[in-house]
Amino acid sequence: MSEHIAYGDHPDQFGELYRPTAPEHAGVVVIVHGGFWRARYDLDFGRPLARDLAAAGYTAWNVEYRRVGGGGGWPHTLDDVAAAIDHLASLDVDTSRVVAVGHSAGGQLAVWAAGRNDARVPLAGAVSQAGVLDLRTAARDRVGETAVPDLLGGPPDAVPERYAAADPTARAPLAVPVVCVHARADDVVPFAQSEAYVAAAASRARLVEVPGDHYTVVDPQDMSWTLVRDALPDLLAARLPG
Template identity: 65%
Template sequence: MLATATASALVACSPSLARSDRTPDPEQEASVAPTRVAYGPEPQQFGELHRPDGRSRGTVVVVHGGFWQDRYDLRYGRPLAADLAARGWTAWNIEYRRVGGGGGWPTTFTDVAAAVDHLARLDVDTSAVVAVGHSAGGHLAVWAAGRGGLPEGAPGSDPVVELAAVVSQAGVLDLTAAADQGVGGTAALDLMGGTPEQHPDRYRLADPALAVPLGVPVVCVHSPADALVPIDQSRRYVDASTAAGGHARLVEVEGDHFAVIDPASPAWDGGRFVEVALSDRPD
């Protein structure tokens, strides 16, 4: 299923991930300060819980991107988390260990799993949790939605909190292709500790494209003009999921790689895609 939306054009970003002048400001503050909550003993095992002013519409996990690299942190999720809270959602903006800071396979994955599961210990609604992930965060969000299908004993298996839907924003959803094609340079190789040929078992557990169909809907929001993560990453995932009987759709937007995480952009559209993902759940 293909839908299109209109988004404002942003200044193109270089492959170095340097932000353009119109890239969302990671220092944007929420109108109500979030609460920092640790979900584990390591310094990067924490999240920021943004609560709405009044009754919550539900809970959204925000997973920031940055090609799984340590120098990009949860500040890049703050603008969306703040906007979601302003619109009535409870937003759990998570941090996790990344490549260069103790992350990689399997630590990055088990951290994300633990962060999602920690919602069960917080005073939040876990009846229909949605994950929103950008770029590498899109990969991790979709991976997390498939944890229930992982083999027993695999990293992140046996979820406590099941995700009800996912919004992937310019997500790296075909990890094997990303490694082979050099999406993000050596980012996928660094995450997985080598190539798909060297570690086929790892990629089988970590690659969303190899885990279709999921039992929950996935909305892939992506711009054809994205110069950092090609839209083919989302197109291939949606095609594979649909062919396998899954619930996935592609929403094409205008702008660059960062338009989707700009709260002022139509590519974010006030978080509308969270509602779209929830509405796509089968009856």
Template identity: 55%
Template sequence: MTDARTISYGDDPSQYGELSLPDGTPRGVVVVIHGGFWKAEYDLSLGRPLAASLVEQGWAAWNLEYRRVGGGGGTPATLDDVAGGIDRLAHLDLDTSTLVTLGHSAGGHLAAWAASRGRFERWASGVPVTHVISQAGVLDLRTAYDEGLGGGAVERFLGHAPGPGDVPVDPQQQLPLDVPLWCVHGRADDIVPISQSEGYVAAATDAGARAELVAVDGDHFAVIDTGSDAWKQTLAILDTLA
């Protein structure tokens, strides 16, 4: 494993990622997108243990930072950054034929969104996502708003209450997704309830998409604990891809 290399994809201090490479040829690239309800007080340090574990398993890990609410982020800046950060990979001498977005909580929202962004001119995809793993993801913004998840985080992220006009930013309104998606979610999660993943997977499969719920023991953070069974199951999903 090589040390993480910090690489900018824009001029803002939050527009960078940490690239970690395994010894030998990577199995593929995993874009790690941290959570924290899109808030500036949470950063990519949350993703570093995951990136290290992924590299041990032979993956290239791109631990992505982005502008967050309270630090110049929100819609559309945060989405601009996720798109720009992924497209930066085109210039890093990496094989992106297998490109997985792996996101926790609000990062799960961004991971799923990144796979659909090519539908919208503003974010037309330069480097396409091939698979998505959402870890306790906020995948239905309208329901998350109705349930007050994150103490009003959805409204702060969007700048307004969510509605039908938010199709370009709401994974639940973008079904069917064109690539496979797995929802890894703790049954005891009381921060983002597992109903977020259950509802998304049910609607996705009804729409003809490939989506699977992987319900695991534990709370909201078990899925990003690299010593947990939930993380072992996430690695097992990746093992089926490359």
């Protein structure tokens, strides 16, 4: 069972809060769904993960945000994710230990959010599941067709300041640890996206290669999700899992 909680006035500015059903409260995990930032994809993708986290003793905050084609794009999509995370400070939850987990485009948003300097609720770390983390390369290589230019309002040479602000690889390394979980056989978001981020982040990030494809990483029955869940205690303590 979850609580539907608005963090803004737009219909897509809400989240679903899952409280832990296990005895121990282990921290808060923000779930950011993917879908190339497009309106036709929503937080349904995050619900199985949120339920699994609650059963493991975590508070899960499965967030929705304005997407391209539904009032989103630059800067609204990023602003919404920031606002959703900061809204945790207004809820009856312990915000002393919070991490973000994001899949695909949600990986970009989760890692971007972990680098905010003005956060009311700072993140202790982030997990990118097959994330789009190198936006300049993704735009050039048409990852998701026109998904990246649609999000940022143009190609890198037209709006370079937006890419500089939103691109996790350009902003690496962060002050907090990042774990990138990615399948080499992923044919939606190339494995090289995570490789580029980890190379730029050096000792502040770790790449975990897993079997499967783009979607097995968000299957709560798959070993790749078990790896994510097992990494959370270290991330919540602002440590890079070893």
